[in-house]
Amino acid sequence: MAHAIRIHANGGPEVMRWEEITVGEPGTGEVRLRQTAVGLNYIDVYHRSGLYKLPAFPAVIGMEGAGTVEAVGPGVTDVTVGDRVAYAGVLGGYAQERLIAADRLVKLPDAIDDVAAASMMLQGMTARYLLRETYRVTPETVLLYHAAAGGVGLIVCQWAKALGATMIGTVGSDDKAKLAKDAGCTHVINYRTEDYVARVRELTGGAGCDVVYDGVGKDTFPSSLDCLKPKGMWVSFGNASGPVPPFDMQILSAKGSLFATRPTIMTYTARREDLVANARELFEMVAKGAIKIEPSRTYPLREAAQAHNDLEARKTTGSIVLIP
Structure with a gap:
């Protein structure tokens, strides 16, 4: 019998239980996958807490993994056992x-x-669509990225450097500042000791940034908008501090005819050809050494609750992998 972490109701990390499950045989277009590594991401916290609604209970959360195909159902041609x-x-x-x-x-x-794959798929493909599609970053781009020492952030540091862009990153400690700097972030701001809006204005000579990537949410809104150039783009792609509250669209015109978007990886990889293209570019960047992705920490899957506690307490940096 296989085991899984299941939740029977929304709540804190304590709602996660290690239970036996029946997997069954793959149906049409499906495979049965024996997982060797599972990625931990902030979206897992949103599903567990109820910020993002799950389809039904009991539920198995988690949005990323790697492993070996054990069986294939009818009509499967892309992969084999x-x-x-x-x-x-x-x-x-x-x-x-x-x-x-x-x-x-x-x-x-x-x-x-x-393990490397489970460290990079969701976070790496997120970095890819953010930098290459949501706003196409070039050597002329000046960007602000919140939580630059997080899992996606450290990948963005490296990718932005490879693209030749100027990246300003915010972090919450001096240790995290060093991590971001070492990963290629051009300028790092410790938001606990500096006013990041004022510092961004100083670093850009008063001009502001072309784009702000904001996975923090409530705590960085609306101040993120004050870091943008006129006609700049605010990319809200996460809610680590809680969701952005409803706001009057007039704020976008008042602060410089700004663009705002709320992208998700599900939309950007909905078509198989987009998924494959995204993953291919990510793998190429890793293969040529432009991006190095290693988990900062692993936990046994059965200890997922502790991993969630550490993630929410901001005790972690980089990518975290759960080992089944």
Whole structure:
């Protein structure tokens, strides 16, 4: 029998239980995947707490993993038994085995091991769509990224550097500032000791940034808008401090005819060709050494509650992987 972390109601980390599950055989277009590594991401906290609604209870949360295909259902042509694969954006990750649609899987190159894959799929593909699609970053771009020492943040530091952009990152400690700087962030601001809006204005000669990437949410709104140039773009892609409150659209015109978007990886990888293109570029960046992704910490999957506690207490940096 396989085991999984399941929740029977929304709540704190204590609602997560290690339970036996029945996986069953894959249906049409599905595979049964034996997972070797599972990524931990802030969206898991949102699902657990109820900020993002789950389809039903009991539920297995988790949106990212890697492993080996154990069985394939009718109509599956993209992968075969024995393939090493990874995925992101598909609920049900906190399990030793699971069923998953084959068209959501990407094959892993030999150079990327399973733990590395589980460290990079959701966060790496998020970094890719943010920098290459939501706002296409170039060497002329000046960007602000909140939580630059987080899992996505450290990837963005490296990717922005590879693109030649000027990146300003905010962090909550001197240790995290060093991590971001070492990863390639051009300027780092400790928001606990500096007014980041004033510092951004100083660093940009009063001009502001082309784009602000904001995965923090409530605590950085509306101050993030004050860091933008006229006609700049505010990209709100997460709620680590809580959701952004409803706001009057007039604030966007008042602060410089700003653009605002709320993207998700599910939209940006909804078509298989987009998923494959995103993953391919990520793997290429890793293969050529432009981006290095290693988990900062691993936990046994059965200890997922402790991992959630540490993540929410901001005790973690980089990527975290749960080992089934």
